Amino acid sequence: MSNKKEIIIKATKLKKSFITGDTEQTIFENLDLNIYRGDFTVIMGSSGAGKSTLMYSLSGMDRPSSGEVVWNDKTITSLSDDRLAIFRRKNCGFVFQQIYLLDKMSLMDNVLTASALSGTSKKDSVKYAKELFELVKFH
Numbered sequence: 001m002s003n004k005k006e007i008i009i010k011a012t013k014l015k016k017s018f019i020t021g022d023t024e025q026t027i028f029e030n031l032d033l034n035i036y037r038g039d040f041t042v043i044m045g046s047s048g049a050g051k052s053t054l055m056y057s058l059s060g061m062d063r064p065s066s067g068e069v070v071w072n073d074k075t076i077t078s079l080s081d082d083r084l085a086i087f088r089r090k091n092c093g094f095v096f097q098q099i100y101l102l103d104k105m106s107l108m109d110n111v112l113t114a115s116a117l118s119g120t121s122k123k124d125s126v127k128y129a130k131e132l133f134e135l136v137k138f139h
């Protein structure tokens with residue numbers, strides 16, 4: 001078996017900028033990054049440095065202004081919006097900085113929303129949600 005580590009996320013020449021009025025604010029550019037299977041990878045930087053913006057581009061939560069993001073062999077930056085949504089649903093778990101719960105719904109229904117979209121049966125989803133609540137000692 002080869003000792004070479006497998007790259008699971010590869011970003012090439014990534015750029016993200018925001019345009020407000022006639023000013024362009026570049027958050028990062030020419031960014032190359034490899035993330036390897038099995039590693040615990042941390043992105044560090046001061047507040048406003050662009051960590052969340054980078055995570056959104058890497059995860060397909062948002063699109064970079066230019067450059068490419070490849071997960072295994074799939075170039076997610078060239079997927080259509082619908083295919084990107086399916087890719088995220090299947091492959092990506094994301095803990096947001098803000099909680100983004102839908103406040104008109106119970107916590108259980110918030111948790112069940114993602115599995116409803118994935119087509120898992122309600123019974124299995126509720127069982128799994130209860131296991132997750134147990135895991136974080138939520139009663």
Ligand SMILES: Nc1ncnc2c1ncn2[C@@H]1O[C@H](COP(=O)(O)OP(=O)(O)OP(=O)(O)O)[C@@H](O)[C@H]1O
Pocket residue numbers: 018027045046047048049050051052053054097
């Ligand atoms: N949608 C947006 N429109 C315009 N500017 C934005 C947008 N999102 C982020 N920014 C700007 O991009 C920069 C990076 O923000 P980001 O939230 O990625 O920083 P961060 O490193 O995650 O900060 P923190 O440690 O506070 O979470 C900031 O200057 C922010 O104001």
Ligand SMILES: [Mg+2]
Pocket residue numbers: 051052053097
């Ligand atoms: Mg952030």
